[in-house]
Amino acid sequence: MAKFQSHHSKQSAATSGMVVKVGIFGALIAGLFFVFNKFTGKSEADVSDQFAPLAMYYPKSSSGEIVVHKGFALSYDEAHEQAEWTAHELTRENLNKEWNQRVDNFLPDNAVRTGSATPNDYRGSGYDRGHLVPAADMAWDATAMEETFLLSNISPQSGNFNKGIWRELEELTRTWAKKFGHLYVITGPVLSVEPKGSIGENEVSIPVAYYKVLLDYKSSSPKGIAFVIPNEVSYEPLFDYCTSIDEVEDLTGLEFFPDLLNNSEEAILEANFNKDLWPFNKKKYEIRINSWNKQ
Numbered sequence: 001m002a003k004f005q006s007h008h009s010k011q012s013a014a015t016s017g018m019v020v021k022v023g024i025f026g027a028l029i030a031g032l033f034f035v036f037n038k039f040t041g042k043s044e045a046d047v048s049d050q051f052a053p054l055a056m057y058y059p060k061s062s063s064g065e066i067v068v069h070k071g072f073a074l075s076y077d078e079a080h081e082q083a084e085w086t087a088h089e090l091t092r093e094n095l096n097k098e099w100n101q102r103v104d105n106f107l108p109d110n111a112v113r114t115g116s117a118t119p120n121d122y123r124g125s126g127y128d129r130g131h132l133v134p135a136a137d138m139a140w141d142a143t144a145m146e147e148t149f150l151l152s153n154i155s156p157q158s159g160n161f162n163k164g165i166w167r168e169l170e171e172l173t174r175t176w177a178k179k180f181g182h183l184y185v186i187t188g189p190v191l192s193v194e195p196k197g198s199i200g201e202n203e204v205s206i207p208v209a210y211y212k213v214l215l216d217y218k219s220s221s222p223k224g225i226a227f228v229i230p231n232e233v234s235y236e237p238l239f240d241y242c243t244s245i246d247e248v249e250d251l252t253g254l255e256f257f258p259d260l261l262n263n264s265e266e267a268i269l270e271a272n273f274n275k276d277l278w279p280f281n282k283k284k285y286e287i288r289i290n291s292w293n294k295q
Contacts, residue, residue: 071144099139109152121200130157160233245270
């Protein structure tokens with residue numbers, strides 16, 4: 001957080017029996033929708049016929065529009081034409097599966113009611129189409145990976161940031177997920193601070209920085225950590241951008257894990273972080289400085 005500040009101050013008897021079963025099933029579905037609505041803020045009409053996984057780890061949505069894809073969810077902010085947050089689970093099991101081949105097919109997200117940004121917004125802008133949920137995190141499933149290329153999951157990133165320190169953090173996050181077995185990952189642009197400007201006909205905001213919030217909640221020793229990194233080239237070690245989850249909440253105005261953590265867990269896991277529990281990779285840092293930053 002200090003580093004960011006220094007750079008830029010979510011029928012019959014048988015038939016009768018069948019009717020009873022259908023009635024029970026219907027009640028169960030209604031109950032599921034109730035719980036789903038409670039956690040995501042979406043109405044039944046919003047969900048339509050899509051059966052989305054219930055997710056207690058979603059942040060609160062300030063925009064009221066949560067879009068659920070196969071491997072991740074996002075809260076879309078129409079004013080900035082991008083997600084205010086994305087949320088997914090990263091597991092050792094999925095990361096160890098055979099990876100599907102990446103196909104860079106950037107498309108508008110038709111699931112966004114108000115319409116998402118389009119590829120034309122980025123053409124000639126000078127900014128990279130930067131992933132919030134990395135394609136590699138979803139490489140275990142072809143559809144899940146393809147959906148990371150929807151423009152709702154993309155944000156304008158400086159080239160040397162996207163290919164440099166952001167790449168390092170994405171790769172390190174997968175390393176940690178393999179080590180710990182499971183991570184909840186929340187990622188997004190910092191939209192609470194005046195953007196650098198905008199690109200394209202849809203006026204996609206150019207964020208001054210990005211955050212990533214990580215929670216290791218399923219291990220015997222739960223822990224959390226967060227990062228806020230300016231949208232520019234960096235020559236500083238990644239651990240210089242570490243901060244607490246509480247600090248990112250204060251900066252963004254978002255509330256993370258409100259339905260997952262109880263008050264005492266929230267007080268401990270969100271207010272504190274220990275770099276020593278999250279092993280960094282000096283070699284990756286050197287590769288960034290000597291190679292990735294120059295691409």
